[in-house]
Amino acid sequence: MSDHQQSNQSGSHDHQSHDHHQILSEKTAVAVGGALLLLTGVTVWIAGVDLGRLNFTVALLIAVFKASLVGLVFMGLKYDRKENGLIFLSSFFFLAIFIALTATDLLFRGDVYVKGPLVAAAGKSQFKKAWVSTPELVSKGKTLFEQQCVACHGAAGKGDGPAGAGLNPKPRNLTVAAEWKNGRKPTAVFKTLTQGLNQMPVFGSLPSDDRWSLAHYVLSLGPSPEADSAQDFAALKIDPTKDDGGAGAGGDEAKAIPVEVAIDLLAVPEPKAQN
């Protein structure tokens, strides 16, 4: 901070030019300290009032106001040279750029689609009306289940696989019908496979045939499932009257996957992250 080398000069102290040595009065200091404590009280009080999303903005505004009081009076920016204030403020300008650029990436990844080797060859469906269970689809599903799902859901689908032991919530016991979050019908399981659920990863990169096969196999493990309604098909943009089901049934949509899904596929799975 300060250098104590002896000066070779006369050693005279130029005290007259201390223009910027504004001495704060104790009264002002105490008043500002009191205001800061009062505003702390306001922050706590207003956090208890439900203003919805405004709570966050209000808390932030009060914090900015308090920090300004500290900066202007306690740190003396009000009396300081303008350039020092500018230097300090510039840091917040860079912080704003930092936040804005990160947000443009992170918060909009769902809107960005990627193509490439990550995306499994989708192609046309090999099955007519793959959403209707057939022994052929169930048997294909069984093979896929043993490759993709047993680690967590267990060989018998009871949710007791070794990799699932540390998960919270636990992997679903597929042999029991109760409390399926997305519902217990082919379109619902198809949706869960496509989008993931809680700890369950996204399997949207599997060809749609594979996802339908898995759905039928998984539902074959428990009691008979509910039937899909017209709305269920509409939600997936599937036309159940057509053999290939149209847009939502797999096919083309798998040629590009959201960048978020791609990142999930590339990332090392985290089954042991929490115990």
Added chain:
Amino acid sequence: MSSTHVTTGGHQHAHHFANAAEEFEASKQGMWLFMVTEVLMFGGLFVAYAMFRSMYPEMFHEASKHLAVKLGLTNTIILITSSLTMVLAVIASQRGQKQKILMYLGLTFLLSCGFLVVKYFEYSGKIHHGLLPGGLFRNSELTHPKTPLFFSLYFIMTGIHAFHVIVGMGLMVWLALRTMRDEFSPAFYTPVELVGFYWHFVDMVWIFLFPLMYLVG
């Protein structure tokens, strides 16, 4: 104090400055530049906070309810009061009131100790309930799979802040020793003022941390 070699106001500015005022301004500007690096360091953490919060708002809401608001509030009051005593120490140094400098530095130091004691109880509670960062997380009440992220942020942000408090306490001891050696005077009190800056910055960071972490999650 009978001192033969250093007298009040005996500070001599370094030879590369034209005068003491210029040296003071340069030191102060250097401190502001340091403040900028501090803003950007804490800024990185606040960016992480902002992003994770917008990605998992329900998780933040749930997890922040497990922080001790009363202890956080106590520490806010302690830190703001300590900022005030620090300003009073600076004012005393500008006026050359040695006893007052020592008294206010002592008060600031004691308040900082109080801050750390409260922090100790707060952290113990978190450890006891398994509310820990990342893979150390061991709490079954909070079920959102990303909850450990919140506690990673909580411990890193409040931990780095608490580290700043500890550094500040060391600086206060240093200032007190120099005050006792009569090194400061109305003509030279740069170190007192600049440690004051640092201390106010620590207060400033807490002013943001407290509502963001404890209140509006």
